[in-house]
Amino acid sequence: MPIETKLPKVGTTIFSVMSQLALEHKAVNLGQGFPDYEPPLALREAVTRAMSDGCNQYAPGIGLASLREQIALKTMRLYGRKVDPATEVTVTSGATEALFAAIAAIVRAGEEVIVFDPAYDSYEPAIELQGARAVHIPLTVPDFSIDWQRVRDAVTPRTRMILVNTPHNPSGAVLSASDLDELAEIVRDTGIVVLSDEVYEHIVYDGALHQSVLRHPELAERSIVVSSFGKTYHCTGWKVGYAVASAALSAEFRKVHQYLTFCTFHPAQVAFAAFLASHPEHYLELPAFYQVKRDRFRELLKPSRLKLLDVPGGYFQLVDYSAIRDEDDQAFCQWLVVHGGVAAIPLTPFCETPPGTRLLRLCFAKNDATLEAGAERLCRL
Ligand code: PMP
Numbered sequence: 001m002p003i004e005t006k007l008p009k010v011g012t013t014i015f016s017v018m019s020q021l022a023l024e025h026k027a028v029n030l031g032q033g034f035p036d037y038e039p040p041l042a043l044r045e046a047v048t049r050a051m052s053d054g055c056n057q058y059a060p061g062i063g064l065a066s067l068r069e070q071i072a073l074k075t076m077r078l079y080g081r082k083v084d085p086a087t088e089v090t091v092t093s094g095a096t097e098a099l100f101a102a103i104a105a106i107v108r109a110g111e112e113v114i115v116f117d118p119a120y121d122s123y124e125p126a127i128e129l130q131g132a133r134a135v136h137i138p139l140t141v142p143d144f145s146i147d148w149q150r151v152r153d154a155v156t157p158r159t160r161m162i163l164v165n166t167p168h169n170p171s172g173a174v175l176s177a178s179d180l181d182e183l184a185e186i187v188r189d190t191g192i193v194v195l196s197d198e199v200y201e202h203i204v205y206d207g208a209l210h211q212s213v214l215r216h217p218e219l220a221e222r223s224i225v226v227s228s229f230g231k232t233y234h235c236t237g238w239k240v241g242y243a244v245a246s247a248a249l250s251a252e253f254r255k256v257h258q259y260l261t262f263c264t265f266h267p268a269q270v271a272f273a274a275f276l277a278s279h280p281e282h283y284l285e286l287p288a289f290y291q292v293k294r295d296r297f298r299e300l301l302k303p304s305r306l307k308l309l310d311v312p313g314g315y316f317q318l319v320d321y322s323a324i325r326d327e328d329d330q331a332f333c334q335w336l337v338v339h340g341g342v343a344a345i346p347l348t349p350f351c352e353t354p355p356g357t358r359l360l361r362l363c364f365a366k367n368d369a370t371l372e373a374g375a376e377r378l379c380r381l
């Protein structure tokens, strides 16, 4: 029986494609964003202990109370925002689930969601499955900042949501306090909900503060803020994240979440609740941890013919390869994995119209040996 697809534009994600090619060609995998080091030992032990202790059945749908309390404490401590763990924090199966649930809960058929290109690849399919439309606004190259006038021009009576991502994947760009003011001005007196993807919230460099929308009282009232423990605790395979939003928005969010997954992996929630309480230094030290990796990787790439863009946040380095080959980023990434022995991620799959840049993304959430092996190959090009 022929099946008419609901997602004609969707194929296999570029992350899976590049990781598969990396395996086939024995390339150094600097593509898909995941660390090649382990989560903290105490955290891993806590997960296995929770399983031995019998935490193997459904957790509460909205998440363990002890974990929601830790998330609320962290939100107060870092962003000065008091949130009620009972009504404003929901634990999810990764940020991907939270993003999908937020979009499905809020956006109706025929409505529009403003996204900024390059946009993380899960956003648009989630929007399209609601019968809604993603309105793409390109970020301004090379700093990947938002042109707020373009946003003002793109808002229509159908705009239901604006989706921001800071620190931004793939560019590492971060929103400033004045960006948040611009955003607040645009959504003021409208029904627009802000969905803020802040999975790299603890990875900002050079002493900068992460400008969470939760710091901005006016925006916080109308936002759903999504984060991921996968990024913060080096365990992308556990798929635990969360959403913070007002009680009214959380109530809608939870209606979808309870039928999408109902609850998140119970043993990991027990472990995170204990680990957040006993080791707050882990996330406080994360900027320094990643800044060493960023600086090391940039140093290693200095002799190469790649031009390095600035990295204010996140764990990806964008490089301009135009001095090496004159071809588009998808073709270059294919060539690089086969002939250069390095897997990278092109930007085109994250853009409605090909950006026309000669940039690719390299992940530096890797051990020194991996960074050195990757850089050595990149320096030979
Ligand atoms: N948003 C962004 C910007 C990401 O980079 C990622 C994953 N790398 C996610 C969401 C998804 O996070 P998770 O793995 O927790 O689902």
Ligand code: GLN
Pocket (backbone or CB within 6 Å): 013, 015, 016, 031, 032, 033, 034, 169
């Ligand atoms: N978020 C990761 C990245 O940007 C990939 C996640 C995935 O493979 N779905 O590389």
